[in-house]
Amino acid sequence: MADELKYNGTELLATVASRMLEDNKSVFVGTGLPVVAGMLAQKTHAPGLLIFFEAGSIGPIVPQLPISVGDSRTFYKAVAASSMHDLMSMCQSGYADYGFLGAAQLDARGNINTTVIGDHAHPKSRLPGSGGANDVGSFANRLLIIMRQSRRSFVEKVDFVTTPGYLSGPGAREKAGLAAGGGPYRVITQYAVYDFEEETKRMRLRSLHPGATVEIVRENSGFDIIVPDKVAASPTPTAQELRLLREVIDPRGIVIGK
Amino acid sequence: MKILEEGKGKLIGWRDPDENRQWVLEHKSRKLEDKRMTAADAVTRFVNDGDFLVMGGFGHIRVSMILIYELIRQGKRGLKMAGKTAVHDSDVLVAAGCVDEIEVAYTFGHELRGLSPASRRAAESGKLKIAGEISNAGYQWRFLAGMMGLPFMPSRNLLGTDTLKHSSAKVVEDPFSGKPICLLPAAYPDVCFIHVPRCDKYGNAQIDGIMVEDFELSRAARKLVITTEEIVDEDFIRETPDRTAIPFFLVDAVVEAPFGSHPCLMPYKYYFDEEHIGEWLSVSKTDDGVKQYLDKYVFGVADFAGYLEKIGGRAQLEHLARVEHYQEQMRAPWVDARKDGGK
Numbered sequence: 001m002a003d004e005l006k007y008n009g010t011e012l013l014a015t016v017a018s019r020m021l022e023d024n025k026s027v028f029v030g031t032g033l034p035v036v037a038g039m040l041a042q043k044t045h046a047p048g049l050l051i052f053f054e055a056g057s058i059g060p061i062v063p064q065l066p067i068s069v070g071d072s073r074t075f076y077k078a079v080a081a082s083s084m085h086d087l088m089s090m091c092q093s094g095y096a097d098y099g100f101l102g103a104a105q106l107d108a109r110g111n112i113n114t115t116v117i118g119d120h121a122h123p124k125s126r127l128p129g130s131g132g133a134n135d136v137g138s139f140a141n142r143l144l145i146i147m148r149q150s151r152r153s154f155v156e157k158v159d160f161v162t163t164p165g166y167l168s169g170p171g172a173r174e175k176a177g178l179a180a181g182g183g184p185y186r187v188i189t190q191y192a193v194y195d196f197e198e199e200t201k202r203m204r205l206r207s208l209h210p211g212a213t214v215e216i217v218r219e220n221s222g223f224d225i226i227v228p229d230k231v232a233a234s235p236t237p238t239a240q241e242l243r244l245l246r247e248v249i250d251p252r253g254i255v256i257g258k
Numbered sequence: 259m260k261i262l263e264e265g266k267g268k269l270i271g272w273r274d275p276d277e278n279r280q281w282v283l284e285h286k287s288r289k290l291e292d293k294r295m296t297a298a299d300a301v302t303r304f305v306n307d308g309d310f311l312v313m314g315g316f317g318h319i320r321v322s323m324i325l326i327y328e329l330i331r332q333g334k335r336g337l338k339m340a341g342k343t344a345v346h347d348s349d350v351l352v353a354a355g356c357v358d359e360i361e362v363a364y365t366f367g368h369e370l371r372g373l374s375p376a377s378r379r380a381a382e383s384g385k386l387k388i389a390g391e392i393s394n395a396g397y398q399w400r401f402l403a404g405m406m407g408l409p410f411m412p413s414r415n416l417l418g419t420d421t422l423k424h425s426s427a428k429v430v431e432d433p434f435s436g437k438p439i440c441l442l443p444a445a446y447p448d449v450c451f452i453h454v455p456r457c458d459k460y461g462n463a464q465i466d467g468i469m470v471e472d473f474e475l476s477r478a479a480r481k482l483v484i485t486t487e488e489i490v491d492e493d494f495i496r497e498t499p500d501r502t503a504i505p506f507f508l509v510d511a512v513v514e515a516p517f518g519s520h521p522c523l524m525p526y527k528y529y530f531d532e533e534h535i536g537e538w539l540s541v542s543k544t545d546d547g548v549k550q551y552l553d554k555y556v557f558g559v560a561d562f563a564g565y566l567e568k569i570g571g572r573a574q575l576e577h578l579a580r581v582e583h584y585q586e587q588m589r590a591p592w593v594d595a596r597k598d599g600g601k
Binding site: 057081125129130134160178 | 315316317318319341343345362363364365366367369370371373378381382384388391392393394395396398399402413414415416417418419420421424429432437438439440467468469470471472473474523525526529530532582584590593594596
């Protein structure tokens with residue numbers, strides 16, 4: 001392997017995630033890795049990727065990594081610098097093809113916790129809360145979740161359902177009143193990509209990253225992951241993707257340096 | 259309408275629409291008058307202990323830091339705060355002891371910088387009460403309902419989650435579709451601070467870049483203090499009325515405050531001061547550090563001009579303006595430390 005094709009886990013995560021974003025579709029991105037993946041997709045296979053930021057930016061060409069999803073970098077060369085009401089309303093009415101979120105804890109049905117570890121009244125660790133995550137999980141047609149996988153983060157039961165995945169299973173979102181047909185689409189971790197089995201809406205292994213195995217995936221999960229007979233190999237970063245990540249998108253390693 | 263589910267979060271900021279309408283009729287003057295005053299006078303006149311405070315902007319974007327420092331300097335207490343993408347604004351206010359209760363959409367975080375040591379400490383120790391949970395769109399639509407003079411706004415978020423269970427929203431059966439729908443209670447801030455790039459002396463204000471939720475907030479708030487980078491002539495406003503985000507009769511006070519959002523970002527004017535925010539995140543890991551910070555930057559200066567000198571004066575502010583315009587790289591010790599630590 002050529003020297004420049006060595007990469008760290010976060011760079012792999014960012015490239016795998018970026019390949020999932022389709023050209024000429026819209027994506028609502030959250031802070032951190034989702035922004036990096038969106039920027040990378042825009043600079044490679046998806047120049048027509050329509051990026052939304054919750055604070056009101058519509059269709060920017062993000063010039064450098066924003067520190068905040070309301071940062072002036074998020075509305076650089078945007079088609080509109082609008083408002084949260086405008087943006088969120090459009091997402092609620094069906095203009096968000098993809099939503100893209102991180103998570104602190106995730107369960108087998110893609111329910112996300114970013115609110116609290118431990119009891120809500122007496123938290124072990126207080127986290128920031130929903131932010132726009134509940135809105136993205138409720139409104140996006142397909143939700144992408146990107147996170148680091150471990151027994152602590154992939155749990156049988158999340159301490160707090162901040163953002164809806166498939167809730168208790170098939171039909172539960174619609175029964176709760178959420179928009180029909182939405183929900184988690186893929187989960188991307190440092191080991192693998194997962195989708196959701198249609199009949200159970202439980203997480204299923206879809207592809208393994210280089211070096212990862214079914215055993216590693218299972219060891220690093222607090223719930224049973226469905227493993228099909230055939231598991232694909234995840235795409236690996238190209239030299240161009242790595243160059244863009246390191247030299248253009250995040251030259252100071254704020255997100256990918258970790 | 260049948261109630262299907264009720265959140266157990268505390269209802270804050272809600273008012274009967276008729277009561278608020280009457281209050282507006284009696285208290286909001288329609289007279290075009292000069293409302294300029296100092297930050298100290300604005301806080302003294304328009305903020306009471308225990309008020310429900312909502313900040314314009316986005317937590318660390320276009321927030322009125324000049325008024326936040328003034329709240330701390332005047333020792334305001336018992337404020338209830340909207341944690342609607344609350345970042346640096348709420349972190350400093352909670353650490354200083356001004357805010358004792360917060361409703362959380364996003365709080366306790368500094369986005370890419372990581373979590374907020376001081377306000378998390380307050381939440382985890384129980385010193386800061388959590389009134390309830392909500393989402394960003396959920397909070398924003400509470401203000402939309404307030405602005406419209408309605409008791410609630412229907413929405414299709416929060417449903418099915420613990421966020422709803424810990425919110426002040428209710429779920430009912432929608433009489434049109436027959437499906438469950440979330441009702442977000444209206445929210446009327448007692449006092450709202452909005453920082454803008456320019457306005458006239460009456461308060462007619464323009465906003466550059468994203469509006470976030472300031473259109474709705476300015477109209478839902480009972481008392482509204484505008485701080486502005488620049489005061490412009492009334493003629494300037496009237497020549498481009500399509501640019502007015504906030505008309506004067508919503509505004510109670512106008513405070514001229516160049517760099518009034520420092521160390522936060524003011525779109526098209528200046529970028530985050532990551533050296534200063536980094537210093538805050540580092541010292542605020544302890545209560546002693548918080549005290550030293552406030553002694554140095556708030557109590558140790560007479561006013562905001564004194565503060566701007568202390569953070570590096572003109573040289574630093576010009577650097578931040580160049581960073582905002584992509585002419586210089588930001589100086590961010592926390593970024594360098596993270597990169598070194600990551601290798």
